Amino acid sequence: MKNSLLAGVSFFAVAALAWGGSVRGEYVEARTADVYTGACFANGEVNLVGDLAVFGWRIDKGVWQGVNLDGLSVVGAVKAGATLGDRYHTAFPVRSILIVDQRASAEQRLALKSFAQRMSNDLLQDIVRVEYQPISLTFEGGNLHSAAATLVAGTLAKIQTRALEGGDHICHNEEVWYPPLTELDHAMPAFTLANEYHGEGLNTTWSTPPNRSSFVGSFQYRD
Numbered sequence: 001m002k003n004s005l006l007a008g009v010s011f012f013a014v015a016a017l018a019w020g021g022s023v024r025g026e027y028v029e030a031r032t033a034d035v036y037t038g039a040c041f042a043n044g045e046v047n048l049v050g051d052l053a054v055f056g057w058r059i060d061k062g063v064w065q066g067v068n069l070d071g072l073s074v075v076g077a078v079k080a081g082a083t084l085g086d087r088y089h090t091a092f093p094v095r096s097i098l099i100v101d102q103r104a105s106a107e108q109r110l111a112l113k114s115f116a117q118r119m120s121n122d123l124l125q126d127i128v129r130v131e132y133q134p135i136s137l138t139f140e141g142g143n144l145h146s147a148a149a150t151l152v153a154g155t156l157a158k159i160q161t162r163a164l165e166g167g168d169h170i171c172h173n174e175e176v177w178y179p180p181l182t183e184l185d186h187a188m189p190a191f192t193l194a195n196e197y198h199g200e201g202l203n204t205t206w207s208t209p210p211n212r213s214s215f216v217g218s219f220q221y222r223d
Contacts, residue, residue: 023062023069023115024220026137027184028149029055030159030195033083035178036212038171050083051091052206054157054197055181056099057119057219058137064223067111073135074112075099075153076124079202084123085178096124097201099153102132119182119221129201131156147190149216160194161214168212180215187217 033050034041056075063069076098078084080091098116100109109132117124133154140148147163168191180187192214196207 021062021064021115021221021223023059023064024218025058025060025062026139026144026149026218027055027057027180027182028137028151028159028161028214028216029053029181030161030192030208030214031084031178032195032206032208032213033178034212035085035176035215036164036174036189037177038173038175039177040171042177046083046086047089048083050085050178051080052197052204053078053080053084053181054151054159054195055120056135056137056151056153056159057116057182058135059115064111064115067107069108069111069115072101072104072108072112073137074101074116075135075151075157076116076120077157077197077199077202078123079204080123084181092122094123094126095202096127097129097131097156097197097199098124098127099131099133099135099156099199101135102154103134118223119219121181123181129199131199144218145186147188147216149190156197156199158194158196159192159214161190161192161216164189164191164212174212180217182219183221184215184217184219187215190214190216
């Protein structure tokens with residue numbers, strides 16, 4: 001009886017380790033509405049724009065569901081029913097595309113999908129298409145805390161950002177109006193130089209003009 005109990009405890013301990021995860025890395029997102037803005041601009045945009053977004057994670061080191069994901073990346077592109085992050089109205093339903101690092105093995109692809117779904121606050125629950133592309137996320141000067149980042153997901157999606165500057169403050173009453181679409185240890189709003197999606201599945205593509213619609217940050221997650 002004692003041995004059976006110990007065996008059961010060991011089984012559940014091993015299962016918890018196998019399905020848990022501990023990952024850290026960098027993240028960038030770009031939306032089609034300003035995330036750093038004043039109330040007058042935000043109220044003028046809500047439910048008119050901001051229903052589209054590209055976001056991606058680069059895992060520097062980590063294990064998810066027992067699978068090593070060191071150096072791999074995953075990107076989502078979404079089309080929501082309303083402005084993402086609106087405090088008063090839901091953005092759902094949300095259709096999404098998942099772009100998985102083409103270097104990943106079959107096992108790693110499944111783990112990356114699970115990781116992205118967990119981290120995206122349900123935005124990647126209705127995935128209508130999965131693509132496998134080369135993905136890179138780089139930072140100006142190699143500084144991981146720089147707001148100048150470039151995410152490229154094959155031929156399908158691109159984000160390019162820079163730090164906010166004095167000239168980006170239009171009403172001089174700006175604040176972070178919408179939070180990031182994922183939980184981050186460190187996050188800073190950034191100016192979007194490129195926010196593009198050219199794939200299939202969302203019944204739309206986009207390439208937005210420069211605006212204050214990005215976040216750059218880092219994450220460390222333990223399940």
